[in-house]
Amino acid sequence: MARGINAKVKSGTPVYCLDTFSTKAGQLAFYIETLQVHLQKHEMVSRPHRHDFYLVLYITKGGGEHTIDFVTYPVKPGSFFVMTPGQVHSWKLKPGTDGFIFFFVPEFYQLGKDEKHLLEFPFFRSVNPHPYIQLKAGQDAMIDFTIREMLREYNSSGEPFLSLIRSYLDVVLLKLARHYQAEVRTEASHATTIRLRKLEELIDQNFIKLKQPNEYAALMNLSSSYLNSLCKQLLGKTLGDLIQERVMLEAKRYFAHSDLTVSQVSDKLNFSEASYFIRFFRKHAGVTPEQFREQIHK
Incomplete structure (x- = not known):
């Protein structure tokens, strides 16, 4: 499942692939890190760029702004940003801002889940994406716990248990979809x-x-x-x-x-x-x- 290296497309906007961030990420088709460590290792991500993978950013402390395709959203504790491949984004974060960021490709999520497609999640719509979800303090401790467990498994000394990481990822996306749907209700069948x-x-x-x-x-x-x-x-x-x-x-x-x-x-x-x-x-x-x-x- 290894992905190609990052490159600058003719549009001039950098496009980052998973193995931009580590060889391990490219091999596993998945990446997770605390936000502060991620920013320390990859300073270029503060400038406008795209990805060829799905991204979830979770803020636990701090603040700032996150601009996604010309729309600027507030960054504060409890903020989640769920992004699809191809979106252009950049951020301006206050010192000390932290949280978690994880990336994955469709093949990683759907391996062993042939009956389930990522487009079933309302925030991954391609034409009218709404990438911002704001939870109140302590609103869903299970999401926080699951993300921390996902990072712990990814960084385990042995070979990461990918089925477990996929299960954690599914829990996080399902819980976020519930909060998202509570804010964006539809009468559609x-x-x-x-x-x-x-x-x-x-x-x-x-x-x-x-x-x-x-x-x-x-x-x-x-x-x-x-x-x-x-x-x-x-x-x-x-x-x-x-x-x-x-x-x-x-x-x-x-x-x-x-x-x-x-x-x-x-x-x-x-x-x-x-x-x-x-x-x-x-x-x-x-x-x-x-x-x-x-x-x-x-």
């Missing part, structure tokens, strides 16, 4: 939720090439009107809105974290002409790409 998750996954995989709602309806063997109604009912947005938001997010990532020209970004996002891309960007951002880049780098 299970079948409807599965359809929405599938749509989000398809958009994330295909938004560069497929930009029309009917193309996604065809992939799901559903009518465009039904799929659009589903999106409006559950998310308050049309299917077209979801596709355009995903395109805009990727465009903003390029302009914020690379030196690519407007024409180069337009090409990467598969627009036929740069002039059309500029109109598209301005319509959704309210500013031109150059103005957005200037605002970000002020």
Whole structure:
């Protein structure tokens, strides 16, 4: 399950793989460490970057700010951040801030759990992720205990018991999902939720090439009107809105974290002409790409 080494992609944003952090992490497809030790060993993680794995950050003391894809969240005791591969993030933490951070790839979680997919967890949705969960002091001691046990097993003198670590990870994600769902309630049925998750996954995989709602309806063997109604009912947005938001997010990532020209970004996002891309960007951002880049780098 070893992953490739970290590299800088053409976008200019560093992409870190598991074996960036240790050979052991690359071999096990899993990594966990206290936040302070993690920051001491890997100073580069305070600057904007991406990962090719899932990430969970848990804060036990201190404070600061954590910015994920242009949204800034408060950091304080009891804060959890659950992130999907590809998201760009950075943080500004107060001295003494501590907690735990762990990474894993889908293969690690799903090994022996073929019936369970990570997209079943509401915070791992690809199109409308909500990565921030705030627990009150002492609200769920089991999560804290389980994370500490996970670290202890990972650092055991012998070979880590991976099945036990996976079980601990499952407990943490399930408990976080319960707290998340208590804050973000939905009336959707299970079948409807599965359809929405599938749509989000398809958009994330295909938004560069497929930009029309009917193309996604065809992939799901559903009518465009039904799929659009589903999106409006559950998310308050049309299917077209979801596709355009995903395109805009990727465009903003390029302009914020690379030196690519407007024409180069337009090409990467598969627009036929740069002039059309500029109109598209301005319509959704309210500013031109150059103005957005200037605002970000002020």
